[in-house]
Amino acid sequence: MATRMNTGPYDTPDALAAALRDGDADAWLALYDRYAQRLWREVARRLGPGHPDVGDVVQEVLLAAARSAKGYDPKRGSPWAWLVGIAKHYVAGRGRTRQRELRLAWEWWQRLDGRTRLWMSGQQEAPPDVLESSELAVLVRATLDTLPLEQQLLLTGRYLDDRSAKDLAEDLGQSPGTVRVQLHRARNAFRRSFDRLAGSGQTTESEAAR
Amino acid sequence: MTSPDPSDNHTPLADLLQASDRGHTEPDRDRLAELRRQTLAAFQASPAPTQPRRNPIMSFLRNHRALASAAGLILVASVALVVFHTNSASVAWADVRQSIQGMRTATFTLQVRHGGHMDYTAKVYYKAPGLMRMEREGVTTVFDWTQGKVLGMMHEERFAFISVVADTGNPFHKDWLSELQQTVADEEAQAMGTRRIDGRELAGWRIQLPPDESGGMDTLTVWADAHTGQMVQAEFAGPTESMTFSDFRIGAEIDDEKVSLTPPEGYTVQETKFSAAEPSLNDVARLLRFWSTAYGGKFPPSLASHKFPIDARKIDWQSQISSEEQAQAARMAISRSFWLLNSRGDWRYPGAGKATGSADQVVFWMPDDEGPGRVQAIFGDFSVRAIPESDLPAQQD
Numbered sequence: 001m002a003t004r005m006n007t008g009p010y011d012t013p014d015a016l017a018a019a020l021r022d023g024d025a026d027a028w029l030a031l032y033d034r035y036a037q038r039l040w041r042e043v044a045r046r047l048g049p050g051h052p053d054v055g056d057v058v059q060e061v062l063l064a065a066a067r068s069a070k071g072y073d074p075k076r077g078s079p080w081a082w083l084v085g086i087a088k089h090y091v092a093g094r095g096r097t098r099q100r101e102l103r104l105a106w107e108w109w110q111r112l113d114g115r116t117r118l119w120m121s122g123q124q125e126a127p128p129d130v131l132e133s134s135e136l137a138v139l140v141r142a143t144l145d146t147l148p149l150e151q152q153l154l155l156t157g158r159y160l161d162d163r164s165a166k167d168l169a170e171d172l173g174q175s176p177g178t179v180r181v182q183l184h185r186a187r188n189a190f191r192r193s194f195d196r197l198a199g200s201g202q203t204t205e206s207e208a209a210r
Numbered sequence: 211m212t213s214p215d216p217s218d219n220h221t222p223l224a225d226l227l228q229a230s231d232r233g234h235t236e237p238d239r240d241r242l243a244e245l246r247r248q249t250l251a252a253f254q255a256s257p258a259p260t261q262p263r264r265n266p267i268m269s270f271l272r273n274h275r276a277l278a279s280a281a282g283l284i285l286v287a288s289v290a291l292v293v294f295h296t297n298s299a300s301v302a303w304a305d306v307r308q309s310i311q312g313m314r315t316a317t318f319t320l321q322v323r324h325g326g327h328m329d330y331t332a333k334v335y336y337k338a339p340g341l342m343r344m345e346r347e348g349v350t351t352v353f354d355w356t357q358g359k360v361l362g363m364m365h366e367e368r369f370a371f372i373s374v375v376a377d378t379g380n381p382f383h384k385d386w387l388s389e390l391q392q393t394v395a396d397e398e399a400q401a402m403g404t405r406r407i408d409g410r411e412l413a414g415w416r417i418q419l420p421p422d423e424s425g426g427m428d429t430l431t432v433w434a435d436a437h438t439g440q441m442v443q444a445e446f447a448g449p450t451e452s453m454t455f456s457d458f459r460i461g462a463e464i465d466d467e468k469v470s471l472t473p474p475e476g477y478t479v480q481e482t483k484f485s486a487a488e489p490s491l492n493d494v495a496r497l498l499r500f501w502s503t504a505y506g507g508k509f510p511p512s513l514a515s516h517k518f519p520i521d522a523r524k525i526d527w528q529s530q531i532s533s534e535e536q537a538q539a540a541r542m543a544i545s546r547s548f549w550l551l552n553s554r555g556d557w558r559y560p561g562a563g564k565a566t567g568s569a570d571q572v573v574f575w576m577p578d579d580e581g582p583g584r585v586q587a588i589f590g591d592f593s594v595r596a597i598p599e600s601d602l603p604a605q606q607d
Binding site for chain 1: 222223224225226227228229230231235236237238239241242245246248249250252253254256257258418577583599
């Protein structure tokens with residue numbers, strides 16, 4: 001059964017794809033209006049908030065999407081996943097997490113010398129200065145970058161955009177039940193990857209740059 | 211504020227994620243309004259698509275992995291001498307694209323590299339729709355993508371198996387050369403100038419591949435004869451993996467017999483319905499138990515799937531298999547093992563070359579999907595247990 005979307009008359013990915021394929025300008029505008037702002041935030045998160053290239057990357061992504069929208073194939077993913085897939089490609093070219101930046105973040109984490117242990121084990125509130133630090137943001141962004149795109153979208157959608165399982169199901173063209181299972185896996189994958197990244201400091205250039 | 215998640219008691223996931231979101235992420239609404247107009251114009255000016263796009267690369271990789279699982283691979287290294295030039299191409303991309311789109315048969319040499327090292331090479335015969343034969347040293351595999359069937363032949367042993375792959379989203383139901391044709395038709399190509407390979411002048415074009423959530427390959431570069439426009443080489447490149455199809459001969463004559471799924475006379479044939487569902491570490495433990503007999507009671511130096519058919523000749527099968535039912539179960543376990551090994555990149559194999567038997571020594575491990583901070587481990591005595599990641603000896607990563 002096709003997942004329904006809140007894009008007016010183009011309420012399923014198939015209907016939207018068909019209208020885009022036909023060159024229906026309203027279909028493109030419906031897609032744009034629904035996702036452009038979210039895409040801006042997504043790009044800002046991936047590049048790092050305040051990054052000077054955010055606007056330029058969003059422009060490149062949306063223009064690339066507009067030029068290829070007539071060939072959008074819902075079998076390859078929901079419209080949101082398709083857009084973020086394009087964005088990931090452009091972000092990778094612009095805002096690669098630099099190895100040095102990641103190394104500094106890792107060293108910062110090591111210097112905390114166990115202050116985070118109780119927090120990380122869920123027994124204590126987070127130290128406020130740690131939460132506010134730019135190094136933690138670098139570590140988290142690098143961790144997210146190691147995950148498959150769908151897991152990234154699930155985690156940022158759930159924890160940053162406060163989207164429900166139903167919303168996420170619509171975003172990704174899946175059932176809410178599937179989303180819950182995948183969210184569980186995404187959480188585990190994130191924890192593992194964060195532990196590996198922050199714990200060992202061992203990340204490859206490709207992991208950091210993806 | 212994100213509502214509490216009952217399954218999220220162990221680590222402050224929301225805190226962590228929100229740490230990456232501090233700072234200015236709000237859209238520039240004026241710029242988005244202007245961009246709305248620009249993108250509409252770009253949308254309206256874009257050409258109509260020919261066919262829905264699919265990504266040939268991931269399809270290839272899936273097939274490649276299944277192939278590795280089903281047949282094993284033999285490594286033969288060969289490198290072409292390449293001299294780079296920057297002269298402009300003398301043929302048009304449209305001519306090259308047309309020759310690729312018109313392809314019904316082709317032969318080429320496939321070279322797969324991983325992490326900068328040659329993984330394997332093969333001679334490939336392709337016949338539309340969806341028939342392909344890959345020949346490697348001692349092992350030949352024939353695919354029929356339309357039926358989801360694979361015929362594998364080990365010539366020295368005069369042994370053949372026929373597999374039907376299930377539970378994998380039918381990866382074999384994708385004819386990746388026809389998807390290559392679609393990609394060439396749909397994507398814009400950038401001229402790369404000319405270069406000379408084996409004394410032949412080739413003109414090149416590069417296509418930025420559509421991003422895919424599974425990652426893999428970033429670019430496709432097509433090299434065609436600078437005078438005739440016939441494609442002779444295609445290169446897929448990604449961060450860690452690359453594939454080259456060289457000596458491409460479009461329109462080569464291919465007998466039906468070459469791509470037949472009927473094994474030759476005199477071969478022992480076994481048929482298997484290969485299920486890729488739920489591979490587990492018990493399967494890998496089973497594989498290791500067999501494989502270590504080829505090394506006199508030591509764990510094999512590598513778990514590369516292309517090594518297995520070579521070592522299979524030295525494995526003491528009889529000591530562990532006494533019936534056809536057991537043989538069938540072993541085949542399934544080995545198939546699932548290679549599926550797991552080829553589809554996950556997060557396992558570690560510290561047991562290479564170590565003696566079997568120790569109940570305390572971790573020889574293989576991978577993160578436990580169901581338990582944060584825990585790993586699933588295989589021990590030297592082939593037992594499988596979940597243990598805290600902190601229990602892994604440091605040198606074992």
